[in-house]
Amino acid sequence: MRTQLAIIAFLAALAAPSTAASVAGVSFCGGTVVAGDPTDMDNQPGEMSLQAAVDQPASLTTCGKGYLLAKCGDHENANRIFDKCIAAGYVGAMIWKALQVENGNGTEQDLKAAAELLRRAALSDDPAYGPIGRLHYATVLHEGRGVARDPDEALRWFRRAAAEGNAEAAEFLRSGYHTGARDRQAMGSGTPTAAALAPLAAGPQPSEVPLHAPVPEVVSTAADQVALRPLASGEAPAPPPPVAEAAAPAGILLMPQLPADTVRPVAGGALALLLAAFLGGLLFRRGAGEVPLRVRLPQPAVG
Secondary structure (H helix, E strand, C coil), X not given: CHHHHHHHHHHHHHHCCCXXXXXXXXXXXXXXXXXXXXXXXXXXXXXXXXXXXXXXXXXXXXXXXXXXHHHHCCHHHHHHHHHHHHHCCCHHHHHHHHHHHHHCCCCCCCHHHHHHHHHHHHCCCCCCCHHHHHHHHHHHHHHCCCCCCCHHHHHHHHHHHHHCCCHHHHHHHHHCEECCXXXXXXXXXXXXXHHHHHXXXXXXXXXXXXXCCCCCCCCCCHHHCCCCCCCCCCCCXXXXXXXXXXXXXXXXXXXXXXXXXXXXXXXXXXXXHHXXXXXXXXXXXXXXXXXXXXXXXXXXXXX
16 A cells, blocks of 8 residues: 555645745746755656756657757757767767757857858768758858858759758758758748748738727717706706617527427426326235236137
8 A cells, every 4th residue: 555655745836836946937848857865856857858868878869858858958968968978979960969059058159160060061961961961061152151062062052961861951052941950030941932932022911910909999879879958947857868679689499499389288288197007006906905806808819
């Protein structure tokens, strides 16, 4: 019994939300990162939290948790996981850490270091993240972000990534613009196409409701207006305008009223059914002191 209670208490502790991180203003997901007494489980990351991946060895799962931490805003722990995964040779972590460094998320902004990480990813033969690394490295070469601008070299990397099936690289070769990497204004890389600029030029859509809608003007009728003038000597005040009777609400009556001649037969029929049931019980009941009844059943004809 004690073992069952302990298991229930443990599961409840995992399900209960912790308030320590919200008090400290820490952005996290999956557990708290507030340091505290090791015996105070409310101030410690659980074994199933994303923060626990910081202490786990590098693996595909651990590196993926670093990506989730970055999306949640816990950039410090995300970068710690990325560094561990980069040291183990995971190409995806090189790209994620490069974007962190490029934007200065949880670390000092360094465009040159970010471009170097993307170059390492572009040179890899990883079948999943290699083409993505080549797309990003081609982008920084095309824009000269952290490296000397080299459109011809960028085009070579774009073509290689497109040949490997990267849709964003193929879109750049077709239109000169792709959204595989966005800036802080949510714009992609290259020269924006007309389709990309259309939402910005359109402005507010008709479906958008303004925060402060105009109040409709209320127009009063003559019956609603009262003449504010003093009464003459002996003059009686004018009677108020008659109030129109409210119209009956339209709709379906849930219990329609039936005519009286319709109600009586229904009630009479119910009483007749009750009386027949009572008499039927008397006829088929055979108890002590009662007269037995003989019922002659029709005999089948013999042919």
